[in-house]
Amino acid sequence: MSAAPAVPPREAGDATPRALATPLARAEIERLHAGDEVLLSGVIYTARDAAHERLTRLLAAGDPLPVDLGGEIIYYCGPTPARPGRPIGSAGPTTASRMDPYTPALLEHGVRGMIGKGRRSAAVKDAIRRFGAVYFAAVEGTAALLGRCVRSAEVVAFPDLGAEAVYRLVVERFPVVVANDCHGGDVYEDGRAMFRR
Amino acid sequence: MRTVPAGAITAALRDLCITVNHRMGADMLAALERARAAEESEIGRAVLARLLENARVAREEWFPICQDTGTVVVFLDLGQDVHVDGGDLDKAIDEGVRRGYREGYLRASMVRGPLTRQNTGDNTPAIVYTRIVPGDRITLSVLAKGAGCDNMSRLAMLTPAEGREGVVEFVTRTIAEAGPNPSPPLIVGVGLGGTFEQAALLAKRALLRRVGDPSPEPDAAALEAELLRRINDLGIGPGGFGGRITALAVHVEQHPTHIASLPVAVNLDCHSHRAGQAVL
Numbered sequence: 001m002s003a004a005p006a007v008p009p010r011e012a013g014d015a016t017p018r019a020l021a022t023p024l025a026r027a028e029i030e031r032l033h034a035g036d037e038v039l040l041s042g043v044i045y046t047a048r049d050a051a052h053e054r055l056t057r058l059l060a061a062g063d064p065l066p067v068d069l070g071g072e073i074i075y076y077c078g079p080t081p082a083r084p085g086r087p088i089g090s091a092g093p094t095t096a097s098r099m100d101p102y103t104p105a106l107l108e109h110g111v112r113g114m115i116g117k118g119r120r121s122a123a124v125k126d127a128i129r130r131f132g133a134v135y136f137a138a139v140e141g142t143a144a145l146l147g148r149c150v151r152s153a154e155v156v157a158f159p160d161l162g163a164e165a166v167y168r169l170v171v172e173r174f175p176v177v178v179a180n181d182c183h184g185g186d187v188y189e190d191g192r193a194m195f196r197r
Numbered sequence: 198m199r200t201v202p203a204g205a206i207t208a209a210l211r212d213l214c215i216t217v218n219h220r221m222g223a224d225m226l227a228a229l230e231r232a233r234a235a236e237e238s239e240i241g242r243a244v245l246a247r248l249l250e251n252a253r254v255a256r257e258e259w260f261p262i263c264q265d266t267g268t269v270v271v272f273l274d275l276g277q278d279v280h281v282d283g284g285d286l287d288k289a290i291d292e293g294v295r296r297g298y299r300e301g302y303l304r305a306s307m308v309r310g311p312l313t314r315q316n317t318g319d320n321t322p323a324i325v326y327t328r329i330v331p332g333d334r335i336t337l338s339v340l341a342k343g344a345g346c347d348n349m350s351r352l353a354m355l356t357p358a359e360g361r362e363g364v365v366e367f368v369t370r371t372i373a374e375a376g377p378n379p380s381p382p383l384i385v386g387v388g389l390g391g392t393f394e395q396a397a398l399l400a401k402r403a404l405l406r407r408v409g410d411p412s413p414e415p416d417a418a419a420l421e422a423e424l425l426r427r428i429n430d431l432g433i434g435p436g437g438f439g440g441r442i443t444a445l446a447v448h449v450e451q452h453p454t455h456i457a458s459l460p461v462a463v464n465l466d467c468h469s470h471r472a473g474q475a476v477l
């Protein structure tokens with residue numbers, strides 16, 4: 001077997017999308033920098049406001065979670081209902097900051113990544129560094145394109161929450177941008193500073 | 198007196214809910230095209246291109262433009278020479294929303310109690326603002342209003358001494374603090390004057406204007422141009438990733454106000470702006 005070809009070092013914010021399979025290994029997360037474009041393939045789990053409230057209540061009580069989120073990626077998304085013959089409808093991200101109060105506990109539990117839109121709190125950014133995690137941004141107004149990247153969708157927890165239930169999604173080349181990396185980088189701060197007048 | 202059956206209102210609302218959630222308006226598409234031509238940020242241009250591609254896929258393949266298919270806000274202009282027959286007007290509107298969201302595979306996003314938060318299951322009730330106007334027609338203007346941008350909206354009761362400068366500062370600060378959260382580039386509705394609650398309603402109504410049309414009032418049009426320049430100097434950019442285009446348009450609506458007051462409200466709409474109208 002020949003040696004793997006040398007991979008050239010990447011610049012921070014490299015614009016060429018990098019294809020990654022989930023779950024993400026710690027070493028892969030450490031190679032990600034704010035501004036990197038990534039195409040994710042594999043399993044991700046949806047959870048938004050109501051599911052976060054329940055998940056963290058279970059963690060605080062020391063009870064098991066209805067789905068094992070260790071090493072996984074949580075997507076802040078409440079999709080539209082699937083038309084017949086499709087796995088899902090449109091599936092863009094919701095505002096991540098509403099999940100900030102719950103996020104450090106989930107990262108401590110072992111969640112490795114999050115997908116959402118918008119800024120995170122200082123406490124979340126600190127937890128991302130501390131636990132070696134990553135926060136990806138997706139673009140909400142591309143919800144139809146994102147929905148088309150979903151190959152299968154299955155409710156795995158809290159079915160009573162409807163669109164807010166936890167879905168296990170299998171996605172293929174799902175486009176995201178690294179918003180907060182585990183080195184303290186923040187695409188929203190860097191991008192804005194570059195264009196502020 | 199002209200008679201309009203309540204069922205015609207239901208049918209029109211049902212169709213509007215489905216249409217605005219799948220077909221982006223020509224005004225909004227043109228504004229996104231102009232933004233793509235003007236944007237200097239590479240990632241910003243890529244986001245704008247994807248928003249346009251998303252609008253095409255939504256239209257051609259029947260995916261909602263956004264998964265947040267919104268609160269249905271209805272501006273109902275009811276001609277004083279119209280008689281609505283065969284049912285309660287509010288029920289006819291909600292039945293239209295119910296059918297539109299069920300038959301259009303749109304997300305139910307309304308919860309009954311703001312604190313108890315049980316989903317109503319059919320996206321009702323609509324939020325309805327009715328005006329009695331001259332004539333024998335009914336005009337239904339609809340916004341499918343996303344929450345992410347509504348959440349970043351603000352209102353201030355400024356003093357007359359703070360004046361135009363205070364208004365410019367408040368509106369710009371609102372957008373700066375919202376940052377990437379309301380999904381820029383934005384349509385910015387500004388309500389100026391009236392009373393506390395009317396300023397907010399003016400700001401929401403401003404979102405119904407054809408995207409980018411200036412106010413017919415010269416002072417308001419000049420204020421819109423200055424606000425747009427100030428907002429786009431913030432550098433937030435498409436998707437919030439940095440860039441020149443943070444807002445596509447600023448629409449200012451004014452109303453007379455009290456000698457002691459200068460209310461100003463800012464209502465934001467995201468890059469998935471969904472608006473439509475039907476006349477019965």
